[in-house]
Amino acid sequence: LGSCSQTPSMAANPSVSHTLNYDASPTCADFIQSRDKLKILAGPVGGGKTSACIMHILLNAINQAPDNDGIRRTRHLVIRNTVPMLKTTTIKSFLDWIPDGVFGRWVSSDKTYYLKFDDVEAEILFFPLEDTNDIRRLLSLETTTAFFNEFREISPDIVEGLIGTKRVGRYPSMKQGPGATYPCIMADTNMPARDSWHQQVM
16 A cells, blocks of 8 residues: 555645655555455554554545535444543544544544545544444444444444444435445454454454
């Protein structure tokens, strides 16, 4: 994949200078470039898995086909078990790569990052999902992609519930344009226990 650099002119605030340089390992590059609708990136701690998924979300937003009005709209769901896990790991990693006020704005109360630069408009929603009761929160949600952060810690009921409710690939609406260019459900994970449900899914 090489490096991904955004010039200051692409930033939400043109007065802010920020260059995003990302060098993917061969495995992470293969994962990002894959067009599979379901995919998992697994490996050791510190292997760059979460960073690759964050770049995947950003590139998905940039590469989305524009709606009839010329705007590239997407919505991305990021899932972790609990709010503390989201805050200390997932959200922290995301904001390290995509700081508040550069490519958009972070709204802590909504747990949502609103990307807005050039012709790109995207929502990245961070959701804690612990059990099947939480799946009800997704029933009215329409997204482009979903990302399970640390897959081996996510309940199988949550994974199967999200897939079963068919929330992914429903935004943007085809009434406004071509619809979602690349809808997918992805996950990153440290290696799960042998013979576990998560290992069998992999």
